[in-house]
Amino acid sequence: MCKLQLIAAGIGIGQDLAGVENGPEAWFDFFREHYPRLLYVPPEASLIKNNLSSVHLHNNKDSQSFPFAVYDQLAQQVANSQRRGFLPVTLGGDHSVAMGSITGSLQAQPNMKVVWVDAHGDINTPETTLTGRVHGMPLAYLLGLWAQDRFRLRLHEKNVALFGIRDLDSGEKKIIRDLGIKAVSQSEISRRGINKCWQEVSEHLNLANSPVHVSFDVDAMDPKLFPYTGVPVNRGLNGYECEILFHKISQLKNLRAIDIVEFNPLVNIESGGAVDGRHLVGQFLNSLTQPSQNRAQLKRISLSTTSENMAWPNLA
Numbered sequence: 001m002c003k004l005q006l007i008a009a010g011i012g013i014g015q016d017l018a019g020v021e022n023g024p025e026a027w028f029d030f031f032r033e034h035y036p037r038l039l040y041v042p043p044e045a046s047l048i049k050n051n052l053s054s055v056h057l058h059n060n061k062d063s064q065s066f067p068f069a070v071y072d073q074l075a076q077q078v079a080n081s082q083r084r085g086f087l088p089v090t091l092g093g094d095h096s097v098a099m100g101s102i103t104g105s106l107q108a109q110p111n112m113k114v115v116w117v118d119a120h121g122d123i124n125t126p127e128t129t130l131t132g133r134v135h136g137m138p139l140a141y142l143l144g145l146w147a148q149d150r151f152r153l154r155l156h157e158k159n160v161a162l163f164g165i166r167d168l169d170s171g172e173k174k175i176i177r178d179l180g181i182k183a184v185s186q187s188e189i190s191r192r193g194i195n196k197c198w199q200e201v202s203e204h205l206n207l208a209n210s211p212v213h214v215s216f217d218v219d220a221m222d223p224k225l226f227p228y229t230g231v232p233v234n235r236g237l238n239g240y241e242c243e244i245l246f247h248k249i250s251q252l253k254n255l256r257a258i259d260i261v262e263f264n265p266l267v268n269i270e271s272g273g274a275v276d277g278r279h280l281v282g283q284f285l286n287s288l289t290q291p292s293q294n295r296a297q298l299k300r301i302s303l304s305t306t307s308e309n310m311a312w313p314n315l316a
């Protein structure tokens, strides 16, 4: 049985909208009410809320004043959690928190594979960014494309895949092309089916035989499912695709770490859909606390309890 440990990373300096730094608290409240099992292991909560104001980077030199210390602290927590035998789940915060959590995963397992599930590429550098916001740059940081003067373990481009992307800047497209990074767009998922697309990523990264870190940006989900986020993009993962994806992830033999980022509880929009994406996340994490042979079973239960109002195929 996998012992899941929540790690609070209430960091919002990578973007401009207030509220995302409250993400961990809001997740804790939500889980306490609906999925208390997730709190059996005491959460690491030292970065529960960080009030540093947002930082913009427009060239590599700007990064010298960037507050990397909070990310280093997070990296240490994630690495320690794994070494103690837990599955750390880093709750953002904006996606810049992955600069810490994935660094921690690489410290624990240098050959860690990373699946980056996101509407965006998050692979801008301070030179290519149009906004200067660091939550659009964490993947480039991890690949060693900026702040190179900081000593750190580098994520190799062969060890990462993007999944569900549908909004890339032209500079990002060039980086992905030049580095030959595996990237599966949401339109491919819609066209060819999520099972096939996941299989491709799984083979590309050899997920079956590797330690895996999944970095999940809630904006990968369709805004009808999960509107509570700062940079929503239409036509994302639908409920059926989310269930399949979460199921695939839960079946990974060597899943080592998860990020759930960009939940902004102050974005108070009616979801308008029949399902609240927070429950999809909660059910997914809850399923990870079950012995793996029971997870398929659990999935059927969760589908049958939520599919009533939805036009999802019945998998059972």
Ligand SMILES: [Mn+2]
Pocket (backbone or CB within 6 Å): 095, 118, 119, 120, 122, 135, 217, 262
């Ligand atoms: Mn992101």
